[in-house]
Structure formats: structure tokens, C-alpha cells
Amino acid sequence: MQHVRTYGGSDGVAALDVAAVSHAYGPKRALDSVSFSLAPASFAVLLGPNGAGKTTLFSLISRLYDTRQGAIRIFGHDVTRASGEALRRLGIVFQARTLDLDLSVHQNLSYHASLHGIGSAEARRRIDAVLATVNMGDRLHDKARSLSGGQMRRIEIARALLHRPPLLLLDEATVGLDVQSRASILADIRKLVATEGISALWATHLIDEVEDSDHVVMLADGRVVANASVVEVVRTTGTGTIGEAFSKLTHKKSAPGDLA
Template structure:
């Protein structure tokens, strides 16, 4: 089989794994959110498609973490709507969140439990039987290269290994959408590259839709969909190549600088 034929077959297989009905993996529609008089998000709208890597690019304080808190229902939606594969998170939260996996910026693993124990605890919260949970845990630990550390305490892992475990945990209930909030913060260059590469592989091979929040330009590629969030507002949204071209820039870094300079305001919303 030639390489073009193999690529076509893989793309077709991924497309066939998408949810029926053609619904976006994530639909953000007119979301605004305030902390008292301070506006953190201002009429934010964009979509994440299945089998697509969408980078949410913004500096600290842009509103990325507020948006993640709304998607995961840590905060209630004040204005607008959020849907996950067609399920509104306000009207059908169970159906929506069942399809969602999340990796938050702060570490949320129990350091004194083993890798397997962390995964089994998470599986129990999702109602997965212990037998099935063990099978899934073993499979995921093998995929992330930590099967030989299954019985070790999490505190003995490196930062990069902990992140890989958190991603595995987020995938344990087999979601179709994965959110990652600044997932590579504090990691060295190699660990960052490994994590980004692993997530991109999930998109290509499993057809998962990914929303990747970051402030690091080198984590974004021309093939990504790019959402530029600044001071709570979306300044650009679309294929990264188009965002760069429309900004009259040569790369993501320059495009971001031009967009944020042109649209800078005196407001300073919380993240």
C-alpha cells in the first residue's frame, strides 16, 4: 500500500468513528462570565470538531481557566450556551460530561497511592466495574509507557510521567472530547514535546477532539485550529495558517503580538 493510500484510509477510519449527526465535539456559543463587576469572558464563541486539535492561545489572565471551569460545570453558565456533542451542559449535564475527559493545570493525583490505585479510584467514580477498570488501566499504562511502574507510588514519578498518568486517567472512561489546561507547565523541553506528541497521536489514531489551552507558541502547528483569547475576548478563530495570514504575520508569535496589540484594552479580567 502506498503512503497516500494509507493516509486516506486512516482519515476515513477516523471520520467513521465520529459521533453521528455531525455535532461539534464542543460548541461554545456567546459565553460571558463576570466576577462581580469584573468581566472575565466577553461573548466567547468557537467550536472544537471531532478528530481535531484546537489550540486555545492566551496569556495568563486571558480567561482560559474560567472557560474550562464553565465547560466542566465547576462554575455555572451566566450567559450563553455550551454543548458537548450536541448535549447542552445545563440541560443534559450527565450526557455531556460522560463524553468529556479533563486534565487541569494543577496536579490532581493522590501522591501516596500507586498508579493503578489512582486509575481504579477514578474508574469507580464513573461506575466502571473493578474488573473492567483493571483491564483499561493496564492497557492505558502500557500505552503511556508506565506499565512497569503500575505498583509504584505517584510521588516517585517525574513531572512528565505524572502528566502522562493524568491524561491516561482522563481517558479511562473513553471520552470523545479531551480538555487540557496548560498541561505542560513546569515540564522540561523533552517532556513537553512528549506530552504534546502523545495528545496529537490520540487525535490522529482515536479521533478524539482536543481543546489544548496554552500560552506557548511552539506548541501550535500550522495544521491546528487556533483560537486566540485575550482579555476575555476571542480575537481570532480558524486554521492557524489563516489566522497568521489574516494578521499579516509570518508565524503564530508575530500574529499573536499584532492581534493583542491592536485589541489591547485597559481591562484586566481574571483567568
């Protein structure tokens, strides 16, 4: 894996700090006093069924929605009061596909680089580096529409890394992909955290994407129902697996490998 240089954060400051965040759509409360933090150079899973509030939370972190209750900080920078400083430290991959299918991989990435004020020569160097990171260097001039779903996801991850953020958010990044593609992309993100010191928050509803060594933040009906290591969550709930623990905490039945 080629080295991806990132912005750093202050020592001892959380990569992401979510403090008592609530959000509502009219009378419907989507998030209810959500609080947790993510340490620098760490990987955590935001685990919850569809409709739990994961995408709403990511929309607040990325400033697609305004934070009206509570506070969100990225490496100490408040996303409302210092949005520029906060957001330049953030890379995000949303659930919906966002590549322009009629443009080449290079054109998609170059456009993103220009939005971040990266000059053409530097952009080309960074594009080569991030494509090597996601093992897509040979698809530089291919049209986005010619890529498989898994390859598109890799390009979107590469795009999120272009401006060298130290925090990466991925919202259901493997939705619609086959098992092998899901496992490969997730393994690449874990490796990126381990080798490059990036912090990553991986949102999913799929139990089989959670490893025993992971830290999990569980959401259900807009509330945090657990915030600990998988081992600790299983132990404190008196269950045998993280799937059983989730079912117990949310009083919902889950199909194998899926919380939906």
C-alpha cells in the same frame, strides 16, 4: 499505541460548541461572548496569555462553574440542561496536579474508575490499556510521589481517558515541564487524535506548542481575537509567524516561545 475505544457523537454534531459564553467574577469580566466550535476527531489549540480566560472557560465546560450567559454543548448535549450526558463524554486534565501522592498509580486510577461506576475487572483492563497508551505501563504499582512531573501528567491523561470520552480538554498540561517532556506529551495527544478519533482542545500560553497545521482559537482579555488555522491567522494579520500575529492582535509584546 494501544487502541482506546471512545464514546461516539452524532454525525455532523460538533464535539464542543461554545456559544456566546460570558462570565464575570464580581465586576471583573473574565469571558466576553466567547464562541467557537471543535469538530469531531480534531485537534485545536486554545491560545492565550495567563489571565486570558482559558481556565475559566474550562471550568464552565466541566461544570465547576455554572454557565449563566451563553451555552456550551458537548456532542450536542447542553452542559447545564443535560450535564450527565455531556460530562460522560468529557475527559479533562487541569493545570494543577490532582493525583493523590500517597497512592499508587493503580490506586489513583482505580478510584477514578469507581467514580464512573466501572467495575473492578473492567477497570483493570482499562487501566492496563490507558497506561499502555501513555507509555506508563511499568509504573502501575509505583507511588505517585515517585514520578517525575512529566510522568504525573501522563498518568493524569491516562486517568482522563479511563471512561472512554470522545472529547479531551487539557489546560496548560505541560506547565513546569522541560522542553523534551512538553514535546513528547503533546506529540502523544496529537497521535491520539489522529489514530483514535478523539477530539482534543489544548490550552496553552506557549507559542512553541503551536504547529503550522493547527487550528487556533486565540483568547485575549476574555475575548476571541482569532479563530482559524495558523496559516490563515498569519495571512490575515499580515505577519510572518503565529507569535507575531498574536502580538499584533492583542497589542502585547511576547517573549520568544511564551505569550505571558
